[in-house]
Amino acid sequence: MNVDRQAGAALMLCGFCLAAEIRAASLAEKGGETESPNVMLQFNDGSILHGRLVRLKAASGICIQRSDSSDPIEFTLEKVSRIQFTGRTRFAETDRPKCRVFCHLGDHFEGELISIDTLTVALDSAVMGSIRIPRQAIAQISFPGNSRELIYSGPVGMEDWVISQRTSYSESPAEGNAAWTYDGESFAPRGVGTLGRDFGLPPLSRVAFTLNWTESPRFRVIFYARDVDKYTYSEGYHFFCSGKGSIHAQPSMALPSAPVQNLTARLPVLTRGNRVRLEFRLDSQKGICELFADGIRVHEWKGLGYSGSGTGMVVYNYRPQPPFTIKDIEVHEWDGKPVRREIGNPASTLIRFGNHDKVVAEVDWLKGGKLSMKVQSRLMEIPIERVASIRFPKRTRVAVPSTTPLLVLRGQNRLSFALDGIENGRMIGASPVLGRLSLPIDSVVSLDLRTAAPKVIPATAETEPDPRKPE
Numbered sequence: 001m002n003v004d005r006q007a008g009a010a011l012m013l014c015g016f017c018l019a020a021e022i023r024a025a026s027l028a029e030k031g032g033e034t035e036s037p038n039v040m041l042q043f044n045d046g047s048i049l050h051g052r053l054v055r056l057k058a059a060s061g062i063c064i065q066r067s068d069s070s071d072p073i074e075f076t077l078e079k080v081s082r083i084q085f086t087g088r089t090r091f092a093e094t095d096r097p098k099c100r101v102f103c104h105l106g107d108h109f110e111g112e113l114i115s116i117d118t119l120t121v122a123l124d125s126a127v128m129g130s131i132r133i134p135r136q137a138i139a140q141i142s143f144p145g146n147s148r149e150l151i152y153s154g155p156v157g158m159e160d161w162v163i164s165q166r167t168s169y170s171e172s173p174a175e176g177n178a179a180w181t182y183d184g185e186s187f188a189p190r191g192v193g194t195l196g197r198d199f200g201l202p203p204l205s206r207v208a209f210t211l212n213w214t215e216s217p218r219f220r221v222i223f224y225a226r227d228v229d230k231y232t233y234s235e236g237y238h239f240f241c242s243g244k245g246s247i248h249a250q251p252s253m254a255l256p257s258a259p260v261q262n263l264t265a266r267l268p269v270l271t272r273g274n275r276v277r278l279e280f281r282l283d284s285q286k287g288i289c290e291l292f293a294d295g296i297r298v299h300e301w302k303g304l305g306y307s308g309s310g311t312g313m314v315v316y317n318y319r320p321q322p323p324f325t326i327k328d329i330e331v332h333e334w335d336g337k338p339v340r341r342e343i344g345n346p347a348s349t350l351i352r353f354g355n356h357d358k359v360v361a362e363v364d365w366l367k368g369g370k371l372s373m374k375v376q377s378r379l380m381e382i383p384i385e386r387v388a389s390i391r392f393p394k395r396t397r398v399a400v401p402s403t404t405p406l407l408v409l410r411g412q413n414r415l416s417f418a419l420d421g422i423e424n425g426r427m428i429g430a431s432p433v434l435g436r437l438s439l440p441i442d443s444v445v446s447l448d449l450r451t452a453a454p455k456v457i458p459a460t461a462e463t464e465p466d467p468r469k470p471e
Contacts, residue, residue: 035425037441039064040084041075046214049073050086057421058429083447084183099123100412101133102140104394107415107433109133113141113384116366127410127443135392137433142389146354152199152331156411158182160198162229166191179317184410184445186212186327189219189317196228198312199331201282206332207313208279208292213324216271218243219317223282223289226310231318235308237282237289245271249289249301265291265299277328282307283336328412350391353382363390406448409439419447 041049041064051064054072061076062083101123102108111125120132121141144153155161166179179193187195201207201224211217224236240248247265269276279292284307291299315326351373352358361373361380370381371390407417407429417437420428427439427447 038086040086041080042082042084043075043079044081053422055422056083056419056427058419059421077449080449082449085441085444085446086183098143098145100142100144101138102142103133103137103433104139105137105416105433107431109413109415110411113143113366116363116371118365125413127413128437128439131434133433138392139394140389140391143384143387146385146388149333149335149356150330151201151205151333152197152329154329154412155182155187155327161187162194162196164193164195164230166193185408185412185414186325187315188323188325190323191320192318194229194231194314194316195326196225196230196312196314198228201311201313201331202333203284203307204334204336205282205284206279206330206334207282208277208328208330209326210275210277210328211324211326212275214274215324216243216245217241217324218319219315219324222312222314222316223280224284224307224310225312225314226308228312228314231314231316235310236314237284237304237307239280239289241270243270245269247291247299249304263301265301267293267298269293281334283334347393349393352388352391353386354388355386363392407439408445408448409443410445417447 036052036054039051039053041051041062043049049064049066051066051073054063054065056062058077061074062080063072063074065072098111099113100108100110101113101121109123109125109128109131111123111128111131114122114124114130116122116135119135121135121138122130122132124130144150161182163178163180165177179191180187180189180195189195205223207223218241220231220238220240222231222236222238226232226235238250240250242248245266245268247267247270248263249265250263267276277294279295281290281292283289284304287302287304287306289301289304290297291301313331348360349363350358351361351363351371359375361375364372364374366372366384369384371384371387372379372381374380404416405419406414407419407427408414415431415433418430420430422428422441425441427441427444428437430436
């Protein structure tokens with residue numbers, strides 16, 4: 001315990017000593033005054049309120065102004081679980097980030113890698129400006145564009161995504177008629193409808209995404225979909241999440257009366273938890289799909305048959321319900337083999353290259369676009385464009401208190417954040433990794449105050465739908 005506390009103190013001190021240099025542009029001004037953002041407040045009891053932000057201070061709470069109220073409304077932050085900043089579109093998010101930095105604390109950042117030395121990693125972030133991250137705080141640096149097998153990593157914007165019109169409405173019709181929304185980090189349904197994209201899925205693919213929910217989720221996902229703008233019971237492999245702790249599979253090209261092998265995969269986490277990382281490993285040549293939950297193989301479907309001519313993916317929310325979210329989507333070409341065990345040990349640095357080579361190395365520095373490292377006591381300099389990821393030595397995990405707010409920024413930036421408040425259109429606070437920060441409100445997606453455990457509602461006892469028949 002003392003070791004953990006000492007490590008935590010050292011990491012905090014290092015972070016504050018290397019405070020981030022923030023040079024992102026400030027909030028646009030109108031008439032000499034900063035424009036107040038629109039926010040959605042989610043309370044510990046599940047209640048939701050929209051309004052325009054008047055003020056936010058850690059000490060005094062949050063104050064909003066609603067159009068249907070003559071006076072501003074104030075709340076203490078102990079009653080608020082999440083603050084969502086809505087309608088912020090200033091930062092472009094269509095470009096794939098050149099690298100992503102993952103920290104031991106769970107924070108991660110994206111941007112262009114500028115340099116590495118013995119103490120720090122310098123990153124140029126589109127939303128945070130130039131930041132310097134203590135090297136001992138970093139677990140891994142990945143380069144999504146340098147891996148030959150990576151097809152997609154995101155979302156980082158709406159480009160090439162197709163969203164249908166919803167057929168049932170939420171309480172906020174002014175937000176539009178789209179069935180799904182994108183908040184800069186994740187997709188969330190707002191009614192019955194589809195979210196789709198044509199990834200050009202190869203015959204052997206790995207598709208993974210993180211699912212979060214407040215009530216047992218119910219949705220359908222199609223791989224090798226021909227039509228990505230709607231849900232059709234035609235080509236592709238269909239998987240149904242029933243909301244009762246299971247996922248069903250049904251090949252669309254099989255005969256309706258034909259039995260499907262191993263139809264149902266049981267996932268108790270879908271009724272007991274509120275988050276899971278799902279991965280589908282698809283072999284359309286053999287009609288096989290393996291399902292992984294949080295990295296553990298939980299099921300295999302065989303006899304799925306012909307996948308059809310489609311190469312897209314569609315997620316279909318088929319019932320009005322409290323929202324779930326889908327984020328951190330990754331699509332890979334797969335060689336059909338089990339993911340190989342990592343070489344080396346957690347105390348070593350592992351370099352993975354775009355051609356799937358990997359070496360245990362000692363990283364010295366990065367400058368001028370070249371990474372200097374020692375491999376088997378021999379010095380090597382490799383162009384950074386050939387590197388897919390750098391996994392740094394595993395350290396004693398320093399736990400962040402569960403009540404420390406989580407700040408989500410545009411793109412895929414998120415960090416633990418001790419809030420002071422908002423002043424002159426900027427959010428002020430401190431990060432245990434980056435130190436004191438002053439961030440433009442334009443860059444903020446949400447602030448999760450973590451004042452209460454997420455509410456999980458168990459599935460009802462209603463009959464499961466027949467996965468072979470569309471509802």
